[in-house]
Amino acid sequence: xRTHAEVLQELKKxxxxxxxxxxxxxxxxxxxxxxxxxxxxxxxxxxxxxYILDFGCGYDGIYVQEFHKKGYASVYGYDxxxxxxxxxxxxxxxxxxxxxxxxxxxxxxxxxxxxxxLNVQPSEEHLEAVIQILAxxxxxxxxxxxxxxxxxxxxxxDAKGVKEMLNQKFTVGVVGKNVYFCRKRKICRH
Numbered sequence: 113x114r115t116h117a118e119v120l121q122e123l124k125k126x127x128x129x130x131x132x133x134x135x136x137x138x139x140x141x142x143x144x145x146x147x148x149x150x151x152x153x154x155x156x157x158x159x160x161x162x163y164i165l166d167f168g169c170g171y172d173g174i175y176v177q178e179f180h181k182k183g184y185a186s187v188y189g190y191d192x193x194x195x196x197x198x199x200x201x202x203x204x205x206x207x208x209x210x211x212x213x214x215x216x217x218x219x220x221x222x223x224x225x226x227x228x229x230l231n232v233q234p235s236e237e238h239l240e241a242v243i244q245i246l247a248x249x250x251x252x253x254x255x256x257x258x259x260x261x262x263x264x265x266x267x268x269x270d271a272k273g274v275k276e277m278l279n280q281k282f283t284v285g286v287v288g289k290n291v292y293f294c295r296k297r298k299i300c301r302h
Contacts, residue, residue, distance in 0.1 A: 162222035168229035
């Protein structure tokens with residue numbers, strides 16, 4: 113079985129994958145802008161001292177910047193399309209080493225959110241790989257907040273199928289229309 117890092121590196125090497133994901137970028141408008149339900153829910157549960165990761169922060173990391181303006185000290189952004197622009201961004205980001213950047217353990221996150229990330233994956237395989245990566249970033253105490261908006265849905269997987277995929281790795285609660293709070297499943301040792 114491939115490691116999360118190997119899956120991530122494979123995704124990032126594919127120019128077509130980057131193009132497909134980046135082609136849905138909306139520059140802060142609509143559900144990706146000030147109306148994001150995922151970010152709204154994160155704000156309701158987050159503490160300013162939490163370590164927060166915006167997984168799929170986009171080119172400009174608008175939410176990472178907004179959290180910093182509101183006094184959140186440890187908010188980081190990651191996006192597969194950021195490699196070329198990393199040095200010009202006014203916030204903390206991850207490049208190739210998502211798992212060790214800034215000296216933070218990859219399971220030390222209090223909250224990880226992925227707004228409009230799952231729905232832009234171009235295939236079911238990509239969708240499963242991203243969920244695997246998210247599971248690898250979560251500890252048993254991490255809260256993962258994701259959504260699966262109805263448009264666009266590039267993989268052809270419906271909301272029920274995505275919830276089933278999430279349920280393989282997480283305990284999942286639905287908090288809004290296609291918005292999920294997830295906690296990593298604990299392994300029982302009896």
